[in-house]
Amino acid sequence: MYCIYCWNTDTKVLDSRLSEDWFTVKRRRECLNCNNRFNTYEKAEKIELIVEKSSGKAEDYSRKKLEWSIIKAFNKRNISFKKLDLIISEIESKLVNKRKITSEEIANYVLENIKELDESAYIRYASAYHNFKNKKDYIDFISKNF
Numbered sequence: 001m002y003c004i005y006c007w008n009t010d011t012k013v014l015d016s017r018l019s020e021d022w023f024t025v026k027r028r029r030e031c032l033n034c035n036n037r038f039n040t041y042e043k044a045e046k047i048e049l050i051v052e053k054s055s056g057k058a059e060d061y062s063r064k065k066l067e068w069s070i071i072k073a074f075n076k077r078n079i080s081f082k083k084l085d086l087i088i089s090e091i092e093s094k095l096v097n098k099r100k101i102t103s104e105e106i107a108n109y110v111l112e113n114i115k116e117l118d119e120s121a122y123i124r125y126a127s128a129y130h131n132f133k134n135k136k137d138y139i140d141f142i143s144k145n146f
């Protein structure tokens with residue numbers, strides 16, 4: 001995404017809103033170079049991407065599945081549609097030009113994006129993904145990542 005003022009490519013999403021038709025998302029962005037703000041409109045498009053799982057099985061990328069895995073990690077803690085959409089969009093922006101990705105890479109993108117937001121969701125996501133079995137697995141992970 002280019003900034004419409006200075007052609008810089010680094011922009012930050014400040015706000016994300018679902019339109020009334022439910023298929024367009026309006027985003028308020030700020031350019032990280034000149035700090036000007038502008039809106040973008042995004043329409044849903046199917047991402048054609050194969051996800052390779054650790055078992056070796058491959059399946060089509062599903063935004064819904066990714067959403068659920070994140071919602072689960074946030075458990076009963078609040079995550080708003082807006083935040084969830086920001087996280088998924090951030091991740092999908094890294095996926096658009098790929099044809100194949102491993103589930104591990106996706107999990108790492110998720111972890112990168114939720115760490116700052118909610119530490120316990122971050123740990124929960126990591127424990128689900130890496131299959132933590134005991135206290136030691138948690139302690140090792142926490143001492144490595146915090």
Ligand SMILES: [Zn+2]
Nearest residue numbers: 003006031034
């Ligand atoms: Zn700019």
